[in-house]
Amino acid sequence: MPRELSQEDVRDFRARVGKAAAMLYAEGGEGAITMREIARALGSSPMGLYRYFHDRDEIIAYLRTSAFNKFAQALETAFAAGGDPFARARAVGRAYLDFALENPGDYRLMFDLSQPDEQGNDELANASARATRTVTRHVDDLRAAGIVAGDSKEIGRALWAAAHGVIVLHLAGRLPKDTDVRELYFKTMRLTFRGARTLSSGIASLANPKRSRT
């Protein structure tokens, strides 16, 4: 009979399973995560895995929950470091890009796929909601300060989508060879953000526009 598992045993082994699954995902995408391959990577038996996870979907949810929390933590730290709405927006924008470039596997796990029962998994749903809040919270600030006009939720989603587009084109290797991903990211963010600015807050930049000569 298998011996009784302590909470620590369970936590440690789940972390090892997560690590192996993340490796498989990085190599071959979602389809590469199978109980058999994880067991092989750990020198365990597939049946042994079922003591720790009900199924493959629970392993993916576990990975995604970790990724969302790690991501939210990075963005919350950036937000807290900014002294005013502009600084917070810049810091969150930069932290978003840095996280994606440094943790492409986590980034894809969060935003490339959905699972059928995300709302049924409290930990995943909470982590995902926390991440979503941190991605757009600084836009509420900007609106409250009269810097952007409009529905801050809509603007936040537009900014998020634009950021995401640059990042996934980069991760997929689809940006033209002469493209610097950081430059394109900040350019795209600047344009979208500038498009959302109010008339009065835009005066300064309008009075001194950076015009191209070409």
Next chain:
Amino acid sequence: MPRELSQEDVRDFRARVGKAAAMLYAEGGEGAITMREIARALGSSPMGLYRYFHDRDEIIAYLRTSAFNKFAQALETAFAAGGDPFARARAVGRAYLDFALENPGDYRLMFDLSQPDEQGNDELANASARATRTVTRHVDDLRAAGIVAGDSKEIGRALWAAAHGVIVLHLAGRLPKDTDVRELYFKTMRLTFRGARTLSSGIASLANPKRSRT
């Protein structure tokens, strides 16, 4: 001995292989495209497939070439239908979204993945370059007409990335439930485009800004 194949035989069979591979891709992503599964779907033997394609990579390149050409065709048609730079930009933007929503498999094949030797495959490289041109050509027009300021290549890429972000978040099921993908798409495009406009061309919209009361 296998009988000699006519050009028509080859073309027809390659098209059938493409169809089967596209179906596998739609169901399980890139990893699901295997010679064995394609052969099974066609009631053929894997060895039989090798008379038509050297390897799996060539099949994927074939699918992607078709997708790029179909996509470019749709955008070129939209571009040609527009009577002025604004109308062309709007038509291309709408055609881009429509194509992605109606052909999600083709859309992913084009922009979700890269192949190691794309430049070595003339047909694929040409189709991809043709698609890239049609995505941003209307921005050159807008700059020539003095409507946007700056480097039209950079602005085109920013607009493209923003459009792509909305679409892939939608395809991955990652947009919040209350989001209408079409609304978010046009909102994102409007903001980014507005951010790129020149001072003078912006006067009209600045004089009559749509301000939110919230």
